[in-house]
Amino acid sequence: MAFVLHLLACIFGAGAWVAINGLWVELPLIVNELPEGWYLPSYLTVLIQMANVGPLFVTLMYKFKPGKLNEIYVIYFIIIVGIVASFLLGFFWRETTWVAGQIHSTAFLILTFFLSLVDCTSSVTFLPFMMQLQAQYMTTYFIGEGMSGLIPGLLSLIQGVGMVKCINITQSANGTPNVENSTLGQNEFETQYLPANFSVQVFLFLLSVMMVFCLVAFVFLTKLSKKENLNRSLLQSAVTLNSYSTSENLSEPSDQGHTDTQKQDEPSYVDTTSGTEVNKTTYSYGQYILIYFLTAWVNALTNGILPSIQTYSCMPYGNLAYHLSATLGSMANPLACLIAMFLPNRSPVVLVLLSLLGTGFGAYNMTTAVMSPCPILHDSAWGMALIVISWIFFIGTLSYVKVMIGVILRSQSHSALVWCGAVVQLGSMIGALVMFPLVNVYGFFKSADLCNTQCLS
Structure with a gap:
C-alpha cells in the first residue's frame, strides 16, 4: 500500500506543472509556426501572471470563507480543465485571427491561459490536499513535481527540438544565395532548425495524456487517503487512550496538575508510521517570516528570473550545452527530492546556507547571460562544462530547499501549506515581472547566433 501511495503521489505531483513546462520546451518549434515569433515567450509570461487570479481567489476563500471551498472539487475541476485545454490545443494551436489590425494566434493564447490557470492554482490546492497523507508522501509529491519538467524535457530531446545545422551560404555577384562555396562573394552561414522526429500536435496530445494520468492518480489518492485517515484516527485514539490509562496508573493525584501542564506545554502528534506520540517542532514568528521569505526568493529565482535567461546563458557555449543544462537540470530536481527523503534537514540555518549557495550558482548563470554572446570561456570545453554544472547545482540545491520548506510547513497546519x-506564486510572479522588461522591452540580453557569432579572444 505504501508503494502504491508513493507512486500515485508522484504521478499526481507530475501533473502540477507538466502543461506549461511542456509548452516552454516546445517553443523552438512553435515560434517558427505562429505569427508572434520569438515574442511568444513574452506573451506566455504575461498569460502565466494573469492566471494568478486562480490562486488569489482560492487563497482569499481560505482566508475569509474557511470551509466554504472544497479543495477536492477544485482539484477535480482544474485537472479536467487542463485535460480539455491541452487536448484542444493539439487541434487548434495553429489557428489565427485578426486582432487590432494584426494577426495573432488567438486559440493558442486563450488555451494557454487556461493551462496556466490550472498550473498556478495547483500550487494552492495540490499541496494542502497532501496534508491528508503522511509526511513521507510530501517528498514523493515534490519528486513528481520535478518530473513535470523532466518528462517534457526528455520528450523534447527524443523529438529533436531546437537541433540546428549551419548552412554555408555564399553571396554571389548578383546577390543570389548559393549553398556551394564560391570565391565570388563573402562566406556567410545561416542557422537552420532540423525537422522534428514527431509533430507539435503529437507532443500536445502527449501532454493531455499526462494530465489524464494525473486525474486517475488523484481519484485513487482520494479513496486511499480516506482509508488512511480512518486508520490514523483509530490509531491516534488507541495511543491517546493508552497514554491516558498509563498516566492514570502511574501518576499520583498530587502530580496530576503538573502532568497536565507539561502536556499542554509540549505539543505532540501521533506518528502513524511507528504508532508513537512525538513532540511537534514549533517555530517562532521570526522563523516563519524567514521560511516564507526563502520560499518567495527561491521560487523567484527558479520560476521567474533564471528560466527567462537560460538560452542567453547556455547558447553561446553551443546547442549541446543548452540541451544538457535543460535536461540534466530537470533531472537534478527529482534527485534533490530523493536526497531530501533520505537526508532531511529542517534547520533554518542550513536552508539559508543552501539558498545562498544556490543563489551563487544562479549569479554565475546570470553573469554568463549578461555577457552573451561572448561569455567567459565561451570557446572552451571547460566553459561548457562549468555552465552545465552550474545549472545542475543551481536547480538541485534550491529544489532541496523547496522540498524541506514544504515538509516543515506540512508539519504545522493546513493553512501554512495554503500560504x-x-x-x-507571488515569488514566481515578482521574478517574471522583473525580468520581462529587461528581456523583452529594453533588450538587455543579446542572443548568440551559433553559426555567425565571432568574439574577440
Whole structure:
C-alpha cells in the first residue's frame, strides 16, 4: 500500500506543472509556426501572471470563507480543465485571427491561459490536499513535481527540438544565395532548425495524456487517503487512550496538575508510521517570516528570473550545452527530492546556507547571460562544462530547499501549506515581472547566433 501511495503521489505531483513546462520546451518549434515569433515567450509570461487570479481567489476563500471551498472539487475541476485545454490545443494551436489590425494566434493564447490557470492554482490546492497523507508522501509529491519538467524535457530531446545545422551560404555577384562555396562573394552561414522526429500536435496530445494520468492518480489518492485517515484516527485514539490509562496508573493525584501542564506545554502528534506520540517542532514568528521569505526568493529565482535567461546563458557555449543544462537540470530536481527523503534537514540555518549557495550558482548563470554572446570561456570545453554544472547545482540545491520548506510547513497546519502555495506564486510572479522588461522591452540580453557569432579572444 505504501508503494502504491508513493507512486500515485508522484504521478499526481507530475501533473502540477507538466502543461506549461511542456509548452516552454516546445517553443523552438512553435515560434517558427505562429505569427508572434520569438515574442511568444513574452506573451506566455504575461498569460502565466494573469492566471494568478486562480490562486488569489482560492487563497482569499481560505482566508475569509474557511470551509466554504472544497479543495477536492477544485482539484477535480482544474485537472479536467487542463485535460480539455491541452487536448484542444493539439487541434487548434495553429489557428489565427485578426486582432487590432494584426494577426495573432488567438486559440493558442486563450488555451494557454487556461493551462496556466490550472498550473498556478495547483500550487494552492495540490499541496494542502497532501496534508491528508503522511509526511513521507510530501517528498514523493515534490519528486513528481520535478518530473513535470523532466518528462517534457526528455520528450523534447527524443523529438529533436531546437537541433540546428549551419548552412554555408555564399553571396554571389548578383546577390543570389548559393549553398556551394564560391570565391565570388563573402562566406556567410545561416542557422537552420532540423525537422522534428514527431509533430507539435503529437507532443500536445502527449501532454493531455499526462494530465489524464494525473486525474486517475488523484481519484485513487482520494479513496486511499480516506482509508488512511480512518486508520490514523483509530490509531491516534488507541495511543491517546493508552497514554491516558498509563498516566492514570502511574501518576499520583498530587502530580496530576503538573502532568497536565507539561502536556499542554509540549505539543505532540501521533506518528502513524511507528504508532508513537512525538513532540511537534514549533517555530517562532521570526522563523516563519524567514521560511516564507526563502520560499518567495527561491521560487523567484527558479520560476521567474533564471528560466527567462537560460538560452542567453547556455547558447553561446553551443546547442549541446543548452540541451544538457535543460535536461540534466530537470533531472537534478527529482534527485534533490530523493536526497531530501533520505537526508532531511529542517534547520533554518542550513536552508539559508543552501539558498545562498544556490543563489551563487544562479549569479554565475546570470553573469554568463549578461555577457552573451561572448561569455567567459565561451570557446572552451571547460566553459561548457562549468555552465552545465552550474545549472545542475543551481536547480538541485534550491529544489532541496523547496522540498524541506514544504515538509516543515506540512508539519504545522493546513493553512501554512495554503500560504506556502500563495507565496510560491507571488515569488514566481515578482521574478517574471522583473525580468520581462529587461528581456523583452529594453533588450538587455543579446542572443548568440551559433553559426555567425565571432568574439574577440
